[in-house]
Amino acid sequence: MLRALSGTTRLILLLLTLLLSVVFLLPKQTRAVLQAVGQPVSAVVFFPIEAWTTLEHSIIGLWQDYVALRHVREDNRLLRRDLELLQRQNSDLRESAIAAQRLAALLEFKEQFVPQTVAARVVGRDSTNWYSGVILNKGDRDGIRPEMGVMTSAGIVGRVVKTGPFSSIVLLVTDPHNAITGIIQRSRDEGIVEGTAQGKARIKYLPLLANIRAGDLVVTSGLTGGFPRGIVIGTVLTMQKEEGELFQSAEIAPQADLSKLEEVLVITVPRSLDAQPDAGGSKS
Amino acid sequence: MKQALYLSLIFGLVPLQLTGLNYVGIAGVRPDLTLMATFLIGFLGGEIEGLLMGVLLGCVQDLFSAGSLWVNLITKGMIGILAGLLGRHLANATPVTVCVFLFVLSVLFGSAAAVWIRVEDNFTGVPHMIQSVVLPQALFDATLGTAIYWLMPDRRRRESEFGDDLALFGR
Numbered sequence: 184m185l186r187a188l189s190g191t192t193r194l195i196l197l198l199l200t201l202l203l204s205v206v207f208l209l210p211k212q213t214r215a216v217l218q219a220v221g222q223p224v225s226a227v228v229f230f231p232i233e234a235w236t237t238l239e240h241s242i243i244g245l246w247q248d249y250v251a252l253r254h255v256r257e258d259n260r261l262l263r264r265d266l267e268l269l270q271r272q273n274s275d276l277r278e279s280a281i282a283a284q285r286l287a288a289l290l291e292f293k294e295q296f297v298p299q300t301v302a303a304r305v306v307g308r309d310s311t312n313w314y315s316g317v318i319l320n321k322g323d324r325d326g327i328r329p330e331m332g333v334m335t336s337a338g339i340v341g342r343v344v345k346t347g348p349f350s351s352i353v354l355l356v357t358d359p360h361n362a363i364t365g366i367i368q369r370s371r372d373e374g375i376v377e378g379t380a381q382g383k384a385r386i387k388y389l390p391l392l393a394n395i396r397a398g399d400l401v402v403t404s405g406l407t408g409g410f411p412r413g414i415v416i417g418t419v420l421t422m423q424k425e426e427g428e429l430f431q432s433a434e435i436a437p438q439a440d441l442s443k444l445e446e447v448l449v450i451t452v453p454r455s456l457d458a459q460p461d462a463g464g465s466k467s
Numbered sequence: 468m469k470q471a472l473y474l475s476l477i478f479g480l481v482p483l484q485l486t487g488l489n490y491v492g493i494a495g496v497r498p499d500l501t502l503m504a505t506f507l508i509g510f511l512g513g514e515i516e517g518l519l520m521g522v523l524l525g526c527v528q529d530l531f532s533a534g535s536l537w538v539n540l541i542t543k544g545m546i547g548i549l550a551g552l553l554g555r556h557l558a559n560a561t562p563v564t565v566c567v568f569l570f571v572l573s574v575l576f577g578s579a580a581a582v583w584i585r586v587e588d589n590f591t592g593v594p595h596m597i598q599s600v601v602l603p604q605a606l607f608d609a610t611l612g613t614a615i616y617w618l619m620p621d622r623r624r625r626e627s628e629f630g631d632d633l634a635l636f637g638r
Binding site: 202221236239352379 | 478481483486489495501514519522528529533537539540541545584591595
């Protein structure tokens with residue numbers, strides 16, 4: 184078959200095949216080279232992505248604003264009523280918070296859940312069908328690094344796996360390659376949350392005698408880097424206990440709607456700096 | 468002209484894959500535009516062009532994927548070579564043959580990628596991936612790729628050339 188090719192063509196083909204073989208045989212060694220070459224390319228490729236997303240958001244925004252206007256008077260009335268209710272609740276909660284702060288200071292309990300975050304917009308999905316991932320419009324230049332956690336107000340989204348100058352790739356919590364340590368909020372049993380091939384998540388390695396029920400909340404344990412303690416991962420759907428196994432597992436539904444992600448928060452520092460224990464051991 | 472087209476494919480195809488195809492996908496599965504482009508370039512332009520464009524498109528695709536930085540680079544490069552060799556040695560290329568080859572290559576390389584991705588987990592979930600991702604994507608790739616091939620002016624030129632050649636043999 185190759186006999187029909189000219190000498191130069193054969194040489195080019197041979198060199199390129201050799202290059203592919205080197206990349207295939209030494210993936211770790213060539214990763215750094217590919218990453219260095221890829222950085223400027225990804226910066227250039229990112230601009231059409233950003234332009235397309237901006238256009239897409241403008242069109243969707245225009246349409247949604249128009250549709251929303253049709254029901255705005257009724258919505259406004261309902262929102263005002265909710266606002267009055269929430270203002271009353273807010274006042275009560277503020278009182279409770281002040282009391283909790285006072286008691287926490289009394290107990291010298293200093294750890295607080297105040298992570299530092301960077302807001303980013305989802306500009307696309309993973310370029311292949313193999314991974315459940317999303318592309319963010321913030322990257323190295325905004326302080327985003329691999330292994331950082333990503334969340335929404337609803338709960339955990341995933342973790343950053345790759346970064347470029349202007350973009351980063353997040354592997355969703357439903358991807359089988361992702362693993363986060365989580366605990367069942369009610370029973371405090373710890374396990375590992377992984378994605379499944381079916382696009383859901385599962386908490387594994389739960390103690391066999393753990394009392395877990397459908398509807399239990401699963402939250403981050405704070406043991407793996409990138410996530411502070413107590414962020415909601417999802418809700419237990421079903422339990423899986425097999426005979427002869429040392430552990431049990433449970434299927435969970437992620438709390439954040441991963442199919443409709445638009446804006447997310449990248450956790451750059453899992454805990455606020457002032458929440459770190461004092462070196463001098465001063466009391467407050 | 469060709470260089471400009473190839474350059475726009477390198478910098479424009481992956482952004483389209485990432486953003487524009489979200490509305491085209493069925494059950495989360497989208498066609499692989501880089502695979503289709505690599506196959507058609509190789510098939511019509513020869514193995515060198517197929518290989519080069521496959522490597523470049525695969526590299527850009529890997530930059531925007533959560534996977535390793537070389538999986539698409541290698542698979543797309545190989546698809547480019549194979550498509551070039553097929554195009555060179557296939558006497559009578561029709562949209563049907565393009566559809567069949569595109570489907571077969573998409574299934575082959577998709578299955579290989581599925582096996583590779585799940586190798587660390589003892590290949591668990593590979594049959595499910597083949598059933599829910601590889602086959603739908605291959606169908607998508609074959610249909611869309613054939614439609615693009617059918618609309619391409621290069622295809623008509625090539626078919627007419629082969630048609631003339633075949634006419635010598637009494638066709």
